[in-house]
Amino acid sequence: MDNEQQPNFRPALEGFRWDGVAYQPYKQDGSAPFKDVSRQVLFHADGLGCELRYFEVGTGGYSTLERHQHAHAVMVLRGHGECLVGAEIRSVKPLDLVSIPSWTWHQFRASEHEPLGFLCMVNVARDRPQLPTEQEVTDLKALPGVARFLEKPEHKAHRSALSI
Amino acid sequence: MDNEQQPNFRPALEGFRWDGVAYQPYKQDGSAPFKDVSRQVLFHADGLGCELRYFEVGTGGYSTLERHQHAHAVMVLRGHGECLVGAEIRSVKPLDLVSIPSWTWHQFRASEHEPLGFLCMVNVARDRPQLPTEQEVTDLKALPGVARFLEKPEHKAHRSALSI
Numbered sequence: 001m002d003n004e005q006q007p008n009f010r011p012a013l014e015g016f017r018w019d020g021v022a023y024q025p026y027k028q029d030g031s032a033p034f035k036d037v038s039r040q041v042l043f044h045a046d047g048l049g050c051e052l053r054y055f056e057v058g059t060g061g062y063s064t065l066e067r068h069q070h071a072h073a074v075m076v077l078r079g080h081g082e083c084l085v086g087a088e089i090r091s092v093k094p095l096d097l098v099s100i101p102s103w104t105w106h107q108f109r110a111s112e113h114e115p116l117g118f119l120c121m122v123n124v125a126r127d128r129p130q131l132p133t134e135q136e137v138t139d140l141k142a143l144p145g146v147a148r149f150l151e152k153p154e155h156k157a158h159r160s161a162l163s164i
Numbered sequence: 165m166d167n168e169q170q171p172n173f174r175p176a177l178e179g180f181r182w183d184g185v186a187y188q189p190y191k192q193d194g195s196a197p198f199k200d201v202s203r204q205v206l207f208h209a210d211g212l213g214c215e216l217r218y219f220e221v222g223t224g225g226y227s228t229l230e231r232h233q234h235a236h237a238v239m240v241l242r243g244h245g246e247c248l249v250g251a252e253i254r255s256v257k258p259l260d261l262v263s264i265p266s267w268t269w270h271q272f273r274a275s276e277h278e279p280l281g282f283l284c285m286v287n288v289a290r291d292r293p294q295l296p297t298e299q300e301v302t303d304l305k306a307l308p309g310v311a312r313f314l315e316k317p318e319h320k321a322h323r324s325a326l327s328i
Binding site: 006007008009010011012016018021042043045047048049050052070071073075076077083085086088090092093094095096097098099100101102104119121122123 | 170171172173174175176180182185206207209211212213214216234235237239240241247249250252254256257258259260261262263264265266268283285286287
């Protein structure tokens with residue numbers, strides 16, 4: 001996909017969808033723990049060197065807890081939730097900015113009441129995410145508030161579902 | 165400015181401003197024709213390779229008519245207006261996507277009733293914009309609808325103000 005092959009104008013549709021942009025729900029195949037996440041790649045062009053994606057985490061859902069060499073630049077567009085970046089957990093609302101530095105553990109969680117949608121800018125050339133080891137999860141949970149964040153009811157339910 | 169030196173969380177404030185982000189109104193110094201445009205650089209990090217900026221064009225205002233080698237990827241965030249990209253003029257609304265390919269004339273115009281605010285993603289390394297020559301303006305105006313677009317009352321008023 002390249003901007004040169006797209007129309008220059010792609011109108012927004014209802015419900016945070018876009019004309020000419022594929023809606024990609026993530027499949028829960030057990031390779032990485034997450035719940036109810038979809039992706040839409042809004043801009044991808046080699047000439048730009050970067051991509052802009054829209055991710056949506058469904059009500060009560062969460063993204064994969066992961067880290068990688070590449071940085072993320074995030075702007076929330078829809079809903080409310082909480083976000084873990086390194087040792088910090090913050091509530092987020094529309095238009096808030098979140099920077100995810102290199103090699104920093106991060107996870108997004110939607111509230112119990114509405115989906116959490118956000119833009120994410122990344123470099124076109126990037127590495128694959130790493131998942132935490134059991135020891136790393138233990139170390140993260142020793143940080144203030146992180147055990148509560150990681151052990152919300154939905155997360156526990158999903159972990160249990162995965163282990164079936 | 166680099167993300168590593170910024171807080172990872174920068175909350176949105178009222179009125180499309182952000183905590184820790186400088187508000188930069190463009191000065192009308194006559195070097196390029198535009199009216200009532202401000203810029204806020206939301207993300208700039210060498211590691212990312214790209215920047216995300218928020219531009220706002222005040223009610224009845226417009227950005228500079230220009231072109232350049234680098235591409236732009238735009239998402240409207242606030243208000244309504246019209247946008248010229250090459251030979252095409254389209255109305256735009258929040259969340260609409262606009263791609264501005266390399267060397268393509270473009271201009272954003274806010275409506276008479278509200279500001280037009282949009283995100284613009286660009287590569288960190290980019291060339292300076294070119295302004296059209298008189299002949300190029302004449303050629304653009306020969307395209308359907310472009311003369312009307314370029315000759316809205318505010319634009320004429322500004323040109324007249326500039327020539328005083």
